[in-house]
Amino acid sequence: MNRKTLVLPAVVGLLAPVLAACGGSDSGGKGGDAISVGTTDRFTASKKVPAPFDPAYAYDVGSWNVLRQTVQTLMTMPRSGSGDPVPEAAESCIFSDNGSERYVCTLRKDLKFASGDPITAADVKYSIDRVRSIKADSMVYSLLSTIDTVETQGARKVIFHLNTPDATFPYKLATPTAGIVNPDDYSKDALRNGFEVDGSGPYTLQAEVKDNVVVKTVFTKNPNYQGQLKPKNDKIELVSFDGADAMGKALEKGDLDVMTRAMSPEQINTYSTNPPKNVNLVESSGMEIRFLGFNTATGSVKSKAVRQAMAQVIDRGDLVAKVYGTTADPLYSLVPAGITGHQNSFFNRYGDPDKAKAAATLRGADITSPVKMTLHYTTDHYGSATKKEFEVLKDQLNASGLFDVDIKGDIWDTFRDAELDGKYDVYGMGWFPDFPDADSFLAPFLDKDNTLGSPYANGTIRNQLIPAERREADRLTASKSLQQIQNIVAEDVPTLPLWQGKQYVAARDDVTGVERTLSSSAVLQLWELGRGISE
Missing domain, CATH: 3.90.76.10 (Dipeptide-binding Protein; Domain 1)
Incomplete structure (x- = not known):
């Protein structure tokens, strides 16, 4: 395989026969060295997060991808x-x-x-x-x-x-x-602290830990595994890096075989146009979304008019162009394009950015501008471009003259705790779906016991529309209820969708199965990786 960007559609499996010539599936990792995979996901055990890998606790894409192997x-x-x-x-x-x-x-x-x-x-x-x-x-x-x-x-x-x-x-x-766990290893009424995992998946796990942070996760093939998956390697090492730059240098030196999330937009551009020797970049469509969340119960954004004015001012196209380039697309709904039931509710409601309309919205609610607020973001969870993204958002809102915005970044552990405790008026979040259905982009944020801890509660959504869409086995039929939910979100703005991202994996050219490493739902499928001869 030559060192070009390989662009795949969402249904990657359809291309598998074409790509099989890139290396034999039986040659990967069998009896050889472990395949090393880099990630910027960090797994930390703390008093607040005692059990990062317990199925009863884990609820982020990084921890889930560890559990899916085990x-x-x-x-x-x-x-x-x-x-x-x-x-x-x-x-x-x-x-x-x-x-x-x-x-x-x-x-x-x-x-x-x-x-x-x-x-x-x-x-x-x-x-x-x-x-x-x-x-x-x-x-x-x-x-x-x-x-x-x-x-x-x-x-x-x-x-x-x-x-x-x-x-x-x-x-x-x-x-x-x-996930199925052994009662001998997992207490009925308490979380399993630390990083031990015992299951029946394709691999067993051994975590290398320093100062309560995982630096390397070693997956070894489970000889007792029975299931759909067919591992093409005997051992995988998932190595955590502090940032994309360090991860990229390790790949280019040959100290790393595969680089997954989160690559920086600059790396993706370089690897697309002028890739390092013996490195391939795979691009595929994805379901990752980013959005602003609001504490609708208090503070600067308690008034719906303020949130609506923000939705009227923010220019998603400008944001994506300045920060993410071709690696993302503007998003006008919590449900990304490509998912049954998606519609551009925010664009339908607000159209193109318009300062005059935003000003009229604030005046109509007797709100004096500029509205002072702080946008909070995480410095270490969604990639290095997050800070620049919030700088652009700050500039857009302040340039309207309607807002007086500052931004503040915190590490993920601090950020997540503060967000759940309701300490932020406005905060930036990313989301990968629990499963590839519109329900997984709506219910987690809008139903009771939602993952944001959001105080926003709409009775029509919770009591009528979510139950209605879940009754429909035919998801096309469910679309009517799903689209009504999206329209209500665009009106009330408990969240403000920003962009939808594509997926990228970079790998040394002697690694096979790279095109299947990430599914369209961002599932890390380490069992697909092997070693072979690239053409």
């Missing part, structure tokens, strides 16, 4: 990341009624944890009930909120009785939150 779920997404979930630890799963309220799964025969202990239906029930019982402050348990009770029949059958119809439930069973 903790098995009943269902899993196809390798492309799109389409319907398929059985993983389960032999089969199906709704046994016409109302999407009773879901029955049968486990594979002779399923075992990596320790060799057998997995039974009782272990599945224990794992699911444990998440729902602990109710960690990450709010990840909300993914399982439609479960009423979990029943077992014999050693292999699990029956989920739902409290409301939920056609998205199979997707939720494919998330690490529904």
